[in-house]
Amino acid sequence: MTRVLVCCGAGGVGxxxxxxxxAVRLALEGRRVAVLTxxxxxxxxxxxxxxxxxxxxxxxxxxxxxxxxEGCLHALVLDVKATFDRLVRRSATTSAAADRIxxxxxxxxxxxxLTGTHEYMAMExxxxxxxxxxxxAVVLDTPPTRHALDFLTAPDRLxxxxxxxxxxxxxxxxxxxxxxxxxxxxxxxVSVLDRLVGSSTIREIAEFVSFLEELTDxxxxxxxxxxxxxxxxxFYLVTTPVPAAQLEALEFLQELQDRxxxxxGYLVNRCSPRPTTVEPPTLPTQLEAPADLDPAAWRxxxxxxxxxxxxxxxxxxxxxxxxxxxxxxxxxxxxxWTIPTLAEDASDLDALERLGRHLPGLDSD
Amino acid sequence: MSxxxxxxxxxxxxxxxxxxxxxxxxxxTGKGGTGKSTVSAALGIAAARRGLRTxxxxxxxAQGLARALGRKHGRYRVLPVRDGLHLLSMNPQDxxxxxxxxxxKLRALYRLVFRNRVIGPFMDTVPGLPDxxxxxxxxxxxxxxxxxxxxxxxxxxxAPATGxxxxxxxxxxxxxxxxxxxxxxxxxxxxxDLISDPAQTAIVITTLPEPLxxxxxxxxxxxxxxxxxxxxxxxVNQVHPAPFEPLGAWDSARQALEGSTHPQLHxxxxxxxxxxxxxxxxxxxxxxxxxxxxxxxxxxPYQPHRQLVLQDLDRLAGHFLQGQGLRP
Numbered sequence: 040m041t042r043v044l045v046c047c048g049a050g051g052v053g054x055x056x057x058x059x060x061x062a063v064r065l066a067l068e069g070r071r072v073a074v075l076t077x078x079x080x081x082x083x084x085x086x087x088x089x090x091x092x093x094x095x096x097x098x099x100x101x102x103x104x105x106x107x108x109e110g111c112l113h114a115l116v117l118d119v120k121a122t123f124d125r126l127v128r129r130s131a132t133t134s135a136a137a138d139r140i141x142x143x144x145x146x147x148x149x150x151x152x153l154t155g156t157h158e159y160m161a162m163e164x165x166x167x168x169x170x171x172x173x174x175x176a177v178v179l180d181t182p183p184t185r186h187a188l189d190f191l192t193a194p195d196r197l198x199x200x201x202x203x204x205x206x207x208x209x210x211x212x213x214x215x216x217x218x219x220x221x222x223x224x225x226x227x228x229v230s231v232l233d234r235l236v237g238s239s240t241i242r243e244i245a246e247f248v249s250f251l252e253e254l255t256d257x258x259x260x261x262x263x264x265x266x267x268x269x270x271x272x273x274f275y276l277v278t279t280p281v282p283a284a285q286l287e288a289l290e291f292l293q294e295l296q297d298r299x300x301x302x303x304g305y306l307v308n309r310c311s312p313r314p315t316t317v318e319p320p321t322l323p324t325q326l327e328a329p330a331d332l333d334p335a336a337w338r339x340x341x342x343x344x345x346x347x348x349x350x351x352x353x354x355x356x357x358x359x360x361x362x363x364x365x366x367x368x369x370x371x372x373x374x375x376w377t378i379p380t381l382a383e384d385a386s387d388l389d390a391l392e393r394l395g396r397h398l399p400g401l402d403s404d
Numbered sequence: 405m406s407x408x409x410x411x412x413x414x415x416x417x418x419x420x421x422x423x424x425x426x427x428x429x430x431x432x433t434g435k436g437g438t439g440k441s442t443v444s445a446a447l448g449i450a451a452a453r454r455g456l457r458t459x460x461x462x463x464x465x466a467q468g469l470a471r472a473l474g475r476k477h478g479r480y481r482v483l484p485v486r487d488g489l490h491l492l493s494m495n496p497q498d499x500x501x502x503x504x505x506x507x508x509k510l511r512a513l514y515r516l517v518f519r520n521r522v523i524g525p526f527m528d529t530v531p532g533l534p535d536x537x538x539x540x541x542x543x544x545x546x547x548x549x550x551x552x553x554x555x556x557x558x559x560x561x562x563a564p565a566t567g568x569x570x571x572x573x574x575x576x577x578x579x580x581x582x583x584x585x586x587x588x589x590x591x592x593x594x595x596x597d598l599i600s601d602p603a604q605t606a607i608v609i610t611t612l613p614e615p616l617x618x619x620x621x622x623x624x625x626x627x628x629x630x631x632x633x634x635x636x637x638x639x640v641n642q643v644h645p646a647p648f649e650p651l652g653a654w655d656s657a658r659q660a661l662e663g664s665t666h667p668q669l670h671x672x673x674x675x676x677x678x679x680x681x682x683x684x685x686x687x688x689x690x691x692x693x694x695x696x697x698x699x700x701x702x703x704x705p706y707q708p709h710r711q712l713v714l715q716d717l718d719r720l721a722g723h724f725l726q727g728q729g730l731r732p
Contacts, residue, residue: 050436320668329660336653343647347675
């Protein structure tokens with residue numbers, strides 16, 4: 040069985056990097072893992088040290104012997120058009136029918152350009168990966184909060200879109216008779232729509248929708264499967280101790296609870312390194328300046344060293360307040376993993392492996 | 405060049421507010437978490453301090469701006485923030501109702517159509533519709549006039565995160581191609597004409613001085629195409645203060661300090677090392693940004709992570725009222 044792990048949360052908290060780090064960790068645990076980002080930007084490729092990632096899973100070189108049954112890691116980026124095209128090809132009754140859909144003007148714009156289809160197709164791609172039975176775990180990196188909410192409702196919206204009653208009405212007016220019949224039954228509705236978008240557009244859209252009707256039987260069970268997969272997935276809420284991110288995280292937690300999706304724990308990214316003592320340190324008086332530093336520079340360094348305690352102590356207090364608030368919001372049993380800020384750029388595999396050590400494994404509870 | 409203290413030797417540069425003179429709309433866009441809402445709010449405060457009647461707008465039911473300004477979510481009502489500054493938090497549902505009611509003049513018709521069992525779900529699934537409808541509202545606001553001229557001197561739009569932000573900006577052109585006539589088409593054309601006109605609309609990109617956010621800022625800039633000429637500035641947010649200058653002293657200082665057996669010194673050297681590397685990483689990322697993005701860049705100082713209050717925003721607004729570029 041493939042385990043689906045969803046990393047969600049506000050923008051800019053490092054979801055993509057942590058998704059990659061989580062995938063690296065699971066692969067090093069010996070699992071076959073795929074990590075899918077639906078972010079249109081190429082951050083996953085960046086953090087895996089690759090220039091590009093495509094629609095097809097690409098093997099990431101780890102120190103594991105994949106063929107010998109050790110863990111392996113694959114990464115891919117959602118390609119909305121390619122996924123939608125595959126869905127059409129797989130579901131259309133004939134290849135001619137598929138071609139007609141793929142040529143439809145409204146389909147082409149819907150599939151490639153406009154907001155919203157990303158969410159539909161992410162679900163479809165996720166399902167493809169699960170269905171392939173090639174992976175023990177699929178890690179899904181989601182877009183920032185507001186859109187991620189669309190993404191979670193995508194299966195339901197798609198299901199409504201494909202609702203036969205809707206299709207029946209809208210698919211009719213491909214013919215003059217159809218339009219007349221539609222107007223008889225829904226006269227006011229059609230004339231209002233006509234005034235808003237123009238009748239030629241209605242016909243284009245109607246044609247597209249009628250094509251989709253042919254897909255309904257094939258797609259409806261898939262929508263149900265995706266819904267089932269999400270119900271048994273693990274949702275990790277990625278956040279940072281920054282107040283804005285935290286407020287968004289709490290909103291997101293509420294959404295997960297409202298939708299009864301299984302929240303598995305917080306991944307709190309970019310926690311500051313912290314001093315181990317509360318009291319400010321006293322530096323030894325006899326510290327010898329290196330020969331190549333002038334006295335002013337040396338004094339500046341010593342001053343900074345003393346201030347570093349106060350600087351990081353303050354950051355640690357902010358962190359603690361944030362962590363306490365997250366715990367309060369999710370109840371006493373909430374799991375929480377803290378991930379330290381790496382001083383260096385996190386965009387290589389070694390850094391991801393180091394980050395991954397702070398993340399939960401597949402057996403963690 | 406120092407990131408923490410702006411270059412004071414260079415001759416005075418025009419401020420960001422100077423550069424925006426005559427524009428009607430500023431779109432603030434960037435990666436999530438780069439401080440778009442903070443920058444939008446501070447820019448709004450700066451514009452209002454300059455005497456411009458300014459409206460801040462956030463979309464998609466977002467509340468970042470309302471939160472930054474300590475206001476309760478206004479739910480589609482223009483709220484006063486302070487002298488000359490107002491706030492509107494928009495959401496697609498209310499914007500759609502507003503639009504349709506204006507077009508059809510009858511609220512009952514809106515209910516009939518958009519709450520209709522059949523059409524409601526259908527409109528729900530037309531991708532991009534929420535974007536264009538909300539931008540349509542922005543257009544409406546830009547047209548509002550009083551006796552003495554435009555009602556709003558400047559509209560500031562806190563756009564969705566990059567990727568989706570770009571999608572939002574291109575939604576009018578897309579919808580124009582999909583629809584050929586009717587009010588939606590006309591609306592898309594009007595919006596397109598406004599947001600793609602360099603004389604009326606400026607774009608401000610926000611980023612962090614970190615490797616991945618800089619990559620994304622550069623991708624955003626690239627993706628703007630002709631819109632690049634509308635970019636008025638790039639705001640580099642959360643620039644860490646340096647622990648000391650010059651940072652180059654650290655290597656030999658650290659070696660000398662690591663020789664000591666003092667118990668606490670080891671930890672302090674570790675913390676300072678983290679601090680130095682953080683600032684070095686930020687400087688490298690910023691240099692890369694400046695090299696590839698030929699626009700004015702403004703640094704905003706690191707704010708320890710706590711909820712900002714109006715006073716903080718006022719201080720940040722100062723950076724937009726004075727010429728404080730990152731470029732030497």
